[in-house]
Amino acid sequence: MILLTGGTGTVGRLVARRLSGVAPVRVLTRDPRRVAPGPQVDAVAGDFGDPASLERALAGVRSALLVTADPLAPAHDEHFVTAALRAGVGHVVKLSALAVTDAGATDLITAWQRGNERLLRESGLSWTMLRPRAFMSNTLSWARSVREEGVVRAPGGHAPNATVDPRDVAEVAAAALLDPDAHAGRCHALTGPESVSAAEQTRVLADLLQRPLRYEELAPDTARELLRARYPAPLADALLESAARGRSGAKARVRPTVEQLLGRPARGYRDWAADHLEAFGG
Template sequence: MILLTGATGTVGGLTARLLRGTEPVRLLTRDPGRAANLAGPQAEVVGGDFEDPAGLRRALAGVRSALLVTVDPLTHAHDENFLTAARAAGVRHVVKVTTLSVTEPEATDLVTEWHRENERLLRTSGLTWTLLRPRAFMSNTLGWARAIREDGEVRAPHGGTATAAVDPSDIAEVAVRALTDPAEHAGRTHALTGPESVTPVRQTEILSELLRRPLTFVELTEDQVLQGLLRRYPAPVARALVESAARGRAGTKGRVEPTVTDLLGRPARSYRAWAAEHLAAFRA
């Protein structure tokens, strides 16, 4: 049995779809109704919360491998509770999604430090582990969709800063490999990027070409970005995200890693390929 957390999120949901019908899977989510479309003959959806240790132990019963995705940078309790429950349940292998920024000494923002500590918790847990360290998700640009549909604009900071963003479906494919073949991936860290480094301005051009309509890139100031983030996140998290984005101007996020190709035997998917697949979200 494989257990997936974050089944209603990006990587967890894609991983669930890839595993569907291949072997027994249990999907852990706070809202089982949102994951109902992922249920099936070999896919069980269970309700659970990282703040409920007893519920985690029940969900992990009979599980051999688990995908761990946590999202609250203001606490390490979610990872601690999950790993404690996994040990008690006899789970053998945990695949954890963090971020490639943990490898950069100059990255000291709250979110990156949170990921570093979560990695340490897993490495010292006594469980076998695999760390997936993606660069920014290509799907983050779905946040532009409304402004593109309504105004023909992309509003973002640092338009000339290139990032080797990765298609989440590539992350999910690597996750499946690690979950189903723990012996091959135990104790390994996988740096996951796209096949090229692309700026927001170039992403805007690609979307314009695919949509066959003109789009305008509007450069936001850091303060404008911060004000927008404060409407969605607690202040410490919003400030950390702004700090992380600004750090990319030094070129640290543009490095392309060969890991996806090495593990999957094919090139990493390009931003153009991702955008073409999700074009409906951007259409007026």
């Protein structure tokens, strides 16, 4: 049995789809009704804040995908690791972030992920770390303004970023869950095949949509105001710190890991955008 946390999120949902019919999968979620049905896919109610529900979900599990999303709740990873040890889980695949390898990245979110990695490494469990760069799917946040105004607004729009297709991350995760021995003790740095900026992504979308789009740089104060409207102030400030690192080129390096692991080139932004064009009005 393979357990997926974050099974209704960006990566977990794709992993569930990839493993459906390949191996028995149990998806941990607050609301099992949100889990897409599939062969050998079961949903179980649970929450990282409820250790007893984690222990129930992990019973009989041989490998698990660990996806946590709240840097203001560090106990979530602790609860999961403790429950996995008690359940005798064989292997944990942890979704982390490539920023943990950057000594200059000291923001709250990166520090939280470093702590999560350290917790898992020191737990005695077998592990694999997935360290993706930013997801290409983050640009779905532009969908409404692209459809309604023909404009993309973002901060640091000319900063190169080796963004990765979540489908590639999910495919690597599935491989590590199915064959833990081949991935045990390894940290996989996952990027796309090239480094692109938000302004360049805007041009790609315009070309695919066959209509003009305009890129508008968000001023720092405006970006801060928008982020603080969506997130608690500590998280908004961490995202702003991350964006500032990006402007210095810290996120531009392309890694060959996806191709090495999957035997094919990583998907580029044009590939991702073409497959999600409907969201942007295509």
